[in-house]
Amino acid sequence: MTNKINLSLDQIYDLSFKILFKYGVSEPHASAIAKVILAGERDECISHGVYRLGVLVHTINQGHVSKTAEPKMTIDDTSIVKVDAQYAFSPLAFEKGVEELARKTKQVGIAALQINHCYHFSALWPEVEIIAAHGLVGIAMTPSHAWVTPAGGNYPVLGTNPLAFSWPREHAVNPYVFDFATSAIARGDLELHDRTNTELPDNVAIDRDGNITKNAKAVIDGGSMLTFGGYKGSALSTMIELMSGALLEDLTSQESLDLDAGKKSFPCHGELLFAFDPSKFGLGNIAKTTASAERLFKSITDQGARLPSQRRFAARKRSQENGVFISKHIYSEIQKLLE
Amino acid sequence: MTNKINLSLDQIYDLSFKILFKYGVSEPHASAIAKVILAGERDECISHGVYRLGVLVHTINQGHVSKTAEPKMTIDDTSIVKVDAQYAFSPLAFEKGVEELARKTKQVGIAALQINHCYHFSALWPEVEIIAAHGLVGIAMTPSHAWVTPAGGNYPVLGTNPLAFSWPREHAVNPYVFDFATSAIARGDLELHDRTNTELPDNVAIDRDGNITKNAKAVIDGGSMLTFGGYKGSALSTMIELMSGALLEDLTSQESLDLDAGKKSFPCHGELLFAFDPSKFGLGNIAKTTASAERLFKSITDQGARLPSQRRFAARKRSQENGVFISKHIYSEIQKLLE
Numbered sequence: 141m142t143n144k145i146n147l148s149l150d151q152i153y154d155l156s157f158k159i160l161f162k163y164g165v166s167e168p169h170a171s172a173i174a175k176v177i178l179a180g181e182r183d184e185c186i187s188h189g190v191y192r193l194g195v196l197v198h199t200i201n202q203g204h205v206s207k208t209a210e211p212k213m214t215i216d217d218t219s220i221v222k223v224d225a226q227y228a229f230s231p232l233a234f235e236k237g238v239e240e241l242a243r244k245t246k247q248v249g250i251a252a253l254q255i256n257h258c259y260h261f262s263a264l265w266p267e268v269e270i271i272a273a274h275g276l277v278g279i280a281m282t283p284s285h286a287w288v289t290p291a292g293g294n295y296p297v298l299g300t301n302p303l304a305f306s307w308p309r310e311h312a313v314n315p316y317v318f319d320f321a322t323s324a325i326a327r328g329d330l331e332l333h334d335r336t337n338t339e340l341p342d343n344v345a346i347d348r349d350g351n352i353t354k355n356a357k358a359v360i361d362g363g364s365m366l367t368f369g370g371y372k373g374s375a376l377s378t379m380i381e382l383m384s385g386a387l388l389e390d391l392t393s394q395e396s397l398d399l400d401a402g403k404k405s406f407p408c409h410g411e412l413l414f415a416f417d418p419s420k421f422g423l424g425n426i427a428k429t430t431a432s433a434e435r436l437f438k439s440i441t442d443q444g445a446r447l448p449s450q451r452r453f454a455a456r457k458r459s460q461e462n463g464v465f466i467s468k469h470i471y472s473e474i475q476k477l478l479e
Numbered sequence: 480m481t482n483k484i485n486l487s488l489d490q491i492y493d494l495s496f497k498i499l500f501k502y503g504v505s506e507p508h509a510s511a512i513a514k515v516i517l518a519g520e521r522d523e524c525i526s527h528g529v530y531r532l533g534v535l536v537h538t539i540n541q542g543h544v545s546k547t548a549e550p551k552m553t554i555d556d557t558s559i560v561k562v563d564a565q566y567a568f569s570p571l572a573f574e575k576g577v578e579e580l581a582r583k584t585k586q587v588g589i590a591a592l593q594i595n596h597c598y599h600f601s602a603l604w605p606e607v608e609i610i611a612a613h614g615l616v617g618i619a620m621t622p623s624h625a626w627v628t629p630a631g632g633n634y635p636v637l638g639t640n641p642l643a644f645s646w647p648r649e650h651a652v653n654p655y656v657f658d659f660a661t662s663a664i665a666r667g668d669l670e671l672h673d674r675t676n677t678e679l680p681d682n683v684a685i686d687r688d689g690n691i692t693k694n695a696k697a698v699i700d701g702g703s704m705l706t707f708g709g710y711k712g713s714a715l716s717t718m719i720e721l722m723s724g725a726l727l728e729d730l731t732s733q734e735s736l737d738l739d740a741g742k743k744s745f746p747c748h749g750e751l752l753f754a755f756d757p758s759k760f761g762l763g764n765i766a767k768t769t770a771s772a773e774r775l776f777k778s779i780t781d782q783g784a785r786l787p788s789q790r791r792f793a794a795r796k797r798s799q800e801n802g803v804f805i806s807k808h809i810y811s812e813i814q815k816l817l818e
Contacts (some may be wrong), residue, residue, distance in 0.1 A: 146608040148619040216586070217557060217588075218587045218588040218599040218759050219588050219589050219729075220587075220588045220589065220760060221757055222762075247557075248556070248557045248558040248559075248587065249558050249559045249591065250557075250558050250559065250589055250591050250753075251589065252588065252589050252755075252760070254760060254761075256762065277721075277722070277726065281772075289782075289784075290779045290782070290784040291784060292783065292784035292785055293779065293783060293784035294782055294783070295782055297741050297775070297778040297779060297782075305714070305718050306637070307718075307721050314719070316717075318711075318714040318718070319713045320714065322711075331683070340559070344591040368709070368712075369706070369707045369709075369711065369712055370708075370712050371707025371787070372657075372659045372661075372708065372712075373708055373711075374784075375644070375657040375659065375787050377648075378655075378779070378786075379644050379657070379776070382616075382646050382655070382772055382775065383616070383755075385771060386768050386769075386772040387616065387755070387757055387760045387761060387768060388546035388760060388761055388762075389760075389761035389762040389763075389764060389767045389768055392771060392774075392775055394775075394778060395771075409573065414589075416591075416722075416726070418726055419726075420559055420644075421559060421591070421593060421727060422593075422725045422726060422727055422728035423561075423595065423727075423728040425728060426729075428728045429725050429726060429728055430725075431720050432724060432725035432728070432731060432734075433721055435731075435733075436636070436717070436720050436721065436724070436725065436731055436778050439634060439636040439733060440629045440632065441719070443628075443629070443632040443633055443634055443636075444631065444632060445629040445630060445632035445713075446631055448710070448714050451803065462771045476734035
């Protein structure tokens with residue numbers, strides 16, 4: 141570990157906060173974003189950890205994102221909590237809306253959180269985990285940038301459009317959580333293959349002529365990623381564009397990419413979350429619901445199959461005990477942001 | 480077409496109704512089921528058409544399904560409409576609940592329909608299309624029978640767990656609709672490969688030892704289907720077990736298969752549907768939502784990619800003009816049910 145530096149989780153938070161604050165991000169925003177970076181680093185989702193601070197600063201330097209705008213929440217007699225992020229980063233808008241989402245959900249069993257006009261910075265799993273911590277089932281989805289072609293097509297119009305789900309587990313520390321891109325490969329993985337000049341897996345992307353390619357550069361240079369699972373993944377990805385783009389009167393992945401105009405900032409669009417109260421569904425015996433879910437999980441793990449996020453939860457445990465280990469290269473890049 | 484017989488859509492309905500009624504199914508149930516069979520035959524989804532009457536009669540003859548129980552609806556101050564099918568077939572329970580689902584959704588923007596204790600008979604697309612006909616976005620999901628192994632496992636605990644989605648389109652006759660099994664191959668297709676002794680596609684199923692196989696018989700005889708899209712499809716399928724099984728305090732696919740105990744009846748479990756009112760989401764300009772969705776659809780079809788269900792809609796148009804063409808073999812099998 142000589143090329144690594146050991147930091148506590150508090151140090152990760154402080155470092156992230158300090159950099160954001162230095163670049164003019166207001167205290168509430170810097171705090172909300174630093175918590176998300178902390179979660180990413182803690183769970184060893186490196187691409188969502190301190191590594192992202194460089195892209196954050198790049199986005200800030202483009203001058204389009206608001207560093208200080210307060211999210212504006214609208215509550216009415218519907219079950220939809222609406223938060224306008226006013227072109228600031230997303231985490232504070234989520235923080236502001238999630239309590240009200242939980243409150244509404246516990247009243248009527250099901251509610252939605254609609255976030256508009258945010259520069260989206262966060263994996264979706266930290267958010268659905270917070271919904272699970274309220275004892276609720278959570279779903280989250282967002283468009284992204286149009287890098288993915290629909291099944292049967294040959295140029296990109298869909299985003300990597302992640303979908304996340306959480307199910308609270310009473311007798312376990314961690315909820316059942318998944319969070320996956322509906323693209324056949326994550327954008328970050330594609331970029332890593334480009335940087336390291338390594339071959340892509342089979343059938344994840346096409347070049348500008350619509351032919352399957354293993355060359356990451358050919359994908360980035362006018363080609364397109366494919367959806368996971370063929371036409372089914374393509375249908376799901378289209379659903380995510382409709383639900384978290386069109387339905388919210390916010391940008392689709394294509395419109396977000398057009399707005400970015402090559403600046404490689406974070407995408408600017410909306411996000412849609414749902415919460416469900418298990419105690420309102422069912423037939424009045426929540427213990428039966430819990431037992432049924434636990435039997436299902438056991439029937440999966442008993443045969444050696446993994447539940448999603450187990451690798452992340454193992455990393456979390458390690459990090460909570462020993463802190464995290466950052467590559468010295470990344471750490472020195474981050475230090476430069478403070479100069 | 481000499482081996483086919485031409486019937487009008489009314490004749491399909493009448494034939495289905497007559498057979499169900501003969502086997503003791505009450506008039507409201509027979510009518511609701513006959514409408515679903517009509518929709519299947521009309522859209523050339525043969526496996527959901529009159530072909531199914533044989534399996535229906537088989538299920539009825541097992542004696543477990545109620546032929547007459549009235550669905551019991553519970554409405555309270557939550558946004559969850561609950562219909563207990565009381566161990567009858569599902570279509571009447573859906574019919575009974577969907578109006579109330581639409582009413583609640585138009586009040587608060589989002590609502591759920593929980594159906595319990597039904598022998599599930601219906602594809603999900605006719606149901607989400609009815610939600611779309613109310614001007615609402617629809618989602619539907621059910622467990623089935625445990626025929627599918629989770630990613631990384633080697634025996635079945637998940638069902639084929641279909642997921643359906645509909646988006647209403649103002650200026651088009653048909654909504655945007657998808658309805659797919661989360662298994663890598665449909666159960667009906669697997670059975671067809673078995674009957675015709677043809678090879679399965681690559682990577683859709685394993686034999687009893689957990690090895691990938693193209694032999695349909697080896698799958699049915701102690702093997703298992705895989706999920707579509709690897710671990711992502713497996714996560715989705717697990718979500719469907721949780722949401723439309725555990726959450727409803729109804730049977731998971733494993734429990735439904737155990738209950739069936741080899742009788743090969745329709746699965747007995749619950750179903751979960753959601754509806755969303757586009758006029759309550761967004762920012763008050765529904766025309767913007769509609770235009771955004773239509774631009775997305777155009778960006779898909781402009782590149783030669785198909786929207787889901789287009790084949791079905793083309794068949795529907797043909798059937799509405801010319802009626803349907805049933806194979807004489809199937810027709811004579813059905814006629815035997817009337818003897």
